[in-house]
Amino acid sequence: MFVALEPRRLYRQVAEQIRILIETGELKAGAKLPAERELSERFGVSRPTVREALIVLEVEGYLQIRMGSGVYINRKPQPMTDAVPVDDSDGPFEILEARLLIESGIAEEAARRATPASIARIDDILARMEAGLEKPQLALTCDRAFHTAIADIIGNSALNRFTGLIYDRRMTPYFEKLASYFEGPHTWRLALEEHKAIRDAIAAGNPSAAREAMRQHLTLAQKRFSESFGEEPSRED
Incomplete structure (x- = not known):
């Protein structure tokens, strides 16, 4: 499901890959994402990179982060206008x-x-x-x-x-x-x-x-x- 990434704007690449999986239905609404450590191993990136990516998607409305519980797919993403850094923005x-x-x-x-x-x-x-x-x-x-x-x-x-x-x-x-x-x-x-x-x-x-x-x-x-x-x-x- 997840593919290891090259080291350029990694958090944005992680966010894009998860976003595509959500939009295509491979990741179902209400489902819980794997643990942060597991995601970092699957993508081949650091945990801070995964954290940044997850928050991009939370701000966009694709994910809901429940502290102490995990990260869940939202049923109806409602992106916030201008909420996410533009392409090539620094993490x-x-x-x-x-x-x-x-x-x-x-x-x-x-x-x-x-x-x-x-x-x-x-x-x-x-x-x-x-x-x-x-x-x-x-x-x-x-x-x-x-x-x-x-x-x-x-x-x-x-x-x-x-x-x-x-x-x-x-x-x-x-x-x-x-x-x-x-x-x-x-x-x-x-x-x-x-x-x-x-x-x-x-x-x-x-x-x-x-x-x-x-x-x-x-x-x-x-x-x-x-x-x-x-x-x-x-x-x-």
Whole structure:
């Protein structure tokens, strides 16, 4: 039934293959899909790739994800207009990887150039974020402001623009649905503490520590993203 895929936009290929099986009736309405681990083995892809594909199909209306129970075929798909990324759009795990690689370098350089004024700006953002942990939209706004403020320290408009643009790729119904499986006051609290570690390393003028703190933060964000969704949330690929 399922065919192993080549490594290009894998989550979209997985979603397309499942979508075809649903539309042709090979996967029946009301049926339960195989477990996430089994799907990843059949497709020959990672479990995060399967997770992304399933949420694409949930947003489109083809699937219903019941946490703790499984993933079921909807009886009457009702796609949401503009809910899914356009063709060749980057997946969330690709974006997190790109951010890890680039923002770690940005934090390293920021530690060399930080001024008391730039640190004060970061402190203000962190204070607002801490006060808004129970308000998801405010926490998200402060999270973006924190990362762009670090890029601002360098004074390179291209880096600043990149940081904002890549962060904004998550501002779609698809990403919002994906984030709904793991974001909340607890995860924002963890992110805040990680932000403080980045801030302290930059304020101390320690480039290597700043780079490592940012790398650790985005690695942990990816881990939270990965472990929060699926039938086996405590395991990793």
